[in-house]
Amino acid sequence: MRWDWRAGRDRLVHLWRGSLRVRTIVITLLLSAVAVTVIGVVISTSVRTNLFDSRRDQVLAEAGRATEQAQSMFTTAAELGETVDAQATADSVLSSVQRSTTARYLAFLWVPGQDVPRTVDPRASAAFETGAIAVSSELRATTIDSDATTIAWQSIAVQSSEGADPGIMTGSILDTITAGRYQLYLVYDLADVQATLDFVQSTLLLGGFGLVALFGGVAYLIVRLVVGPVRVAADASEKLAEGDLGERLPVKGEDELATLARSFNRMADSLQRQIRQLADLSRVQQRFVSDVSHELRTPLTTIRLAGDVLYDQREDFSPTTARTAELLHTQIERFESMLADLLEMSRYDAGAVQVETDPTNLVRLVEESIEAVQPLAAEKGSELRLVAPGGYFEAEVDVRRIRRILQNLLGNAIDHGEAKPIVVYVDSDQDAVAIAVRDYGVGMSPAHVERVFDRFWRADPSRQRTTGGTGLGLAISLEDAAVHGGELAVWSKPGEGSCFRLTLPRRLGDELSGSPLALPPDGEVAA
Template sequence: MGKLKTRLIIAFVSIIFLPILITGTALALQSSQLEQKDKTVSQSYQQMEEWLREQLSKREISQVNIEEAVERFSTEVKVTENGGEIIYQSSDNISAAESSAVTLPPAEFEVTSQEGHLYTIEMRTQANLSRHILQSIFISVGLGVAALITLIIVWTWYISRTILLPLREIYRATEEVREGNLDYPLTYKKKDEIGRFIKGFNTMRLHLKQLKEEQKQYESSRQQLIANVSHDLRTPLSSIKGYVEGLQDGIADTKEKQDKYYQIIRRKTDQLDRLIEDLFQFSKMELNKFPIHQELVDSQAFLQDVLEEFEMEAEKKGVELSYQKPIPSVTLSIDPERIVQVITNLIENAIRYGAKSLEVNAKVSEQGTFQLAVHDDGAGIEAKEIDKIFLQFYRGEKSRSRELGGSGLGLSIAQSIIQQHSGQIIVQSKPNKGSTFTLELPLFMK
């Protein structure tokens, strides 16, 4: 049962039963006091009767000071001789039997004096017990009502402070969030349902704030991308146009110059091709239509063919590429084309940023994953840049990236591919000492 529900149940139970308990207790105490009073009156009555019997049995009524006894025992007395003539009456109202008076049994008795006179004695007390009973009831009920009102006030204040006030703050916070203010934290220290709700609300608020910041950064990056791509596309196009015009105008009048012009044009078109391909892949990611078609492959056969091809390509560019032989043979569930795309991106990045040698190692880790590590001796990456290199549109050295034709999308696309294979890319790098990119993929379990 939740703490909030427990508090509400306690509130309702205490409001219902505590006033009843207080009223009952007060009535019990008042009843005890009435019983004590009744006992006291009974004792006074009995003492008065014994005194009168003793006095009247020894002397005549005229010789007995009844007034003194009436005052001492607080009892009204009426004496009748031989059942007729009233010879003594302590109060004019005693015969009227007032409703406020209580007659205690026996109400009357007879005494014969030593001269033989028969006296009938009637006694009543003036104890107003009915008034005391009503007073006791009123006091008891009053205490119960007072307790009820006090509990209602206390619980209303408590619930208002612990439930209604936080709810009001939550409503105010939702209005702030609706207006776009995500810097409006809610504070609530209790660990009840409302506390958990407020904690969830703050988590949601922070998540929305993070998403808003990421969206803002994303939009800024998109705008930067448009500016960069516009410049990056214009630069090689301008170069290609210039060299084509040079060929047309006959500036390249020797075979050697023509071959150089063609080589430059080829390099610039390759640069354009990389930019356009990155943008095409990015558009697929944006539309959530990044296709992954997994199939079972043998790691050794697959990587042997891929790395042999890369080895020849690297050699043409004056880069030494070596890889471990034999490559471990395990079964992987991958999209071969996409994994080749990732490896291509890592190797081309290394070559583009100054690597002269590349080393590729594959192994099966103790955790049961297949790891492919690509190590280069290139420029390396600053520690503060490592967490950013997988961000879309991010380019560490912008001037150099533009010169080399980078769009800032390659590693982001590579990471997306590996994540869709339930794997990850691990980066280790130091400036001027090279980098190691490790692809970690799960093994296929039959």
């Protein structure tokens, strides 16, 4: 089974963004790890430097004493004259040096370029002969050029079967008086210093891990104490947002979290009272509109009957009376339309709307709606065009409500289209169907676009309207689209016209993820 790196990365990103607890603990661990690492490096470096400096000073002091003692022995032997063997004296001096120092290796080498004969053989530990230890040219030059009181030194690596150990090599000059000058090299092993340093570093490492774990535990405890109540408050807020107005936070103690809980509960109480007041007011308003609309229908029916009688007999009246009968007939029709719209809005407000869907070919539905408003368009001089490139045009919709949306959008386009072509686009994909009505008329400003779906609002109340209207058409259309799970969007610019786009899911209950049509649609038909 192969690991899906992208899915794993997405899960980690989601966990990082979605959990304050995880972010806090991880950041605390990272920062504490960095701090402990820096402190550990500083301490380790300081300890290493102090150990090395202390051991170096000890080695130089010891090598200086050994050199001084050896030189004294050579001087004493020279004062005795020819009765003393130079080789025996050198052997005795080197034995004394080995006994009086802690040096692990020794080398006694001739200084080249002297005029005196070499009567003492050079000596060196086996490590020098095998190449485990070598005198560098820099140390050799420094030693030869130094005087008898100067001790040269250099850090080296002492090779062994277990690897390389750190060490210090000292170099000094010994004058045998009778056999010339020789170089004395002493090698000190610093394995004990390295062992001490390793112990200190391992202790610092274990202590660092312990500190980081301790910081992580403290961070977890603090985050749990703080984030836990915050999580409870977030859950309570979600329940309040979903309508559970009785949700409250438990109050424990007198600290800041308890103060937060009390403040939250007071806020929830205030919201509950205000929402109930608004809900009661809304129900009163909805009931008032519904009751008034129903009560007006009875007298309106009587007025309509009387108006129809007068309208049918208008030819027998004088011109003034006939015109009055015509105006009365028109306004009664508009009044009936307004009552119907008010009743529809009251149903939406009361949540009593029921959708009856059937599989419907929306292209055919658009064609029928265009045919219905064709006389009005011809009267205004606007040409209606349909652009339907093909696709999944069948959808589950309430035909009556979608036809009402189309008639409203087409009527508005005819009213504001300035006798220019009106283009209706229909397009679809596998999940959604979109219908766009595009006119090239006066258009609207951004401020008007924001209010275009408000109830009883008109962009230009003084403008003559061919199709009449109550100011509720777009508001009802927006509700009709929403009850299908769709959306009704608008685009408009002054002087360039407007475009309303209706997007519906092909199956009722599906969520929209986009629209098959751009807003305004691409490839517009020129005006």
